[in-house]
Amino acid sequence: MSIIFSHVHKTLRRKTDRTPVLVDASAEFPADQITGVLAPPGSGKTTLASLCTGKFNADKGRISRNSLVSFPVASGGIFNGLLTGRENLAFLCRVFGFDPVPIIRFIIDFAEVGKAIDKPFNSLNRDERTRIMFTAVYAIPFELYIVDGTLVGGRANFRQKCEELVAERMRTSGFLMISSSPSLLGKHCANFLVMDNMALHPAASIQDAQDRLGADRLRDGDGYAEGVEGVDNTALH
Numbered sequence: 445m446s447i448i449f450s451h452v453h454k455t456l457r458r459k460t461d462r463t464p465v466l467v468d469a470s471a472e473f474p475a476d477q478i479t480g481v482l483a484p485p486g487s488g489k490t491t492l493a494s495l496c497t498g499k500f501n502a503d504k505g506r507i508s509r510n511s512l513v514s515f516p517v518a519s520g521g522i523f524n525g526l527l528t529g530r531e532n533l534a535f536l537c538r539v540f541g542f543d544p545v546p547i548i549r550f551i552i553d554f555a556e557v558g559k560a561i562d563k564p565f566n567s568l569n570r571d572e573r574t575r576i577m578f579t580a581v582y583a584i585p586f587e588l589y590i591v592d593g594t595l596v597g598g599r600a601n602f603r604q605k606c607e608e609l610v611a612e613r614m615r616t617s618g619f620l621m622i623s624s625s626p627s628l629l630g631k632h633c634a635n636f637l638v639m640d641n642m643a644l645h646p647a648a649s650i651q652d653a654q655d656r657l658g659a660d661r662l663r664d665g666d667g668y669a670e671g672v673e674g675v676d677n678t679a680l681h
């Protein structure tokens with residue numbers, strides 16, 4: 445059970461701007477382990493996460509997935525702002541093949557959002573949206589959670605609960621954590637890769653990963669975001 449990249453090429457394009465992110469990259473991300481990919485800022489962490497979740501396709505090469513892979517933790521773009529929280533969550537559960545009823549019940553209780561669950565998502569305050577987004581991903585029993593820099597979030601009491609929920613998930617599921625922070629990956633991960641110069645390389649330890657990149661190219665952080673944004677307000681057709 446894993447995500448396997450075989451000779452993957454990916455270039456991002458915007459008008460005349462072309463940024464190669466991966467060139468002939470091969471790697472395996474096991475679904476039953478906590479794996480850290482250490483990467484400098486701007487090197488393509490979000491692109492790698494998007495290739496893993498299937499949001500992006502490779503330009504060339506092959507990506508195979510034989511486990512249930514999450515959407516990236518706290519990814520706001522996954523929620524449509526014009527739908528209610530409940531409608532968004534029901535849609536997500538069905539896409540991933542789960543009965544929405546118990547999962548939505550869990551999210552309402554855990555995120556402590558009450559009646560806000562039935563209001564359009566873009567009318568909620570940032571704190572309510574943040575609590576729903578973090579709870580949503582961890583409430584769905586994925587086999588492999590994809591973390592693009594941010595692991596936990598929300599304010600005060602919710603942050604504590606979120607950390608406990610993550611610890612519980614880490615006991616039963618795999619995580620692929622892509623980050624520029626050696627301390628975040630060193631704290632949680634058991635095996636490591638480095639993303640640099642458009643390639644993915646295994647590393648023996650977080651120290652080895654950090655030495656390969658150089659501490660001055662990295663940005664330490666704890667993977668915590670008090671609030672997250674990025675709701676998709678596109679009208680439904």
Ligand SMILES: Nc1ncnc2c1ncn2[C@@H]1O[C@H](COP(=O)(O)OP(=O)(O)OP(=O)(O)O)[C@@H](O)[C@H]1O
Nearest residue numbers: 456457458461462463485486487488489490491492
């Ligand atoms: N549509 C695009 N076209 C061309 N280049 C892009 C496009 N989107 C992003 N880029 C550039 O491609 C590189 C990789 O982008 P990506 O967002 O995957 O990196 P990242 O490591 O997640 O960045 P950050 O550390 O800022 O979160 C960045 O240098 C970015 O400026």
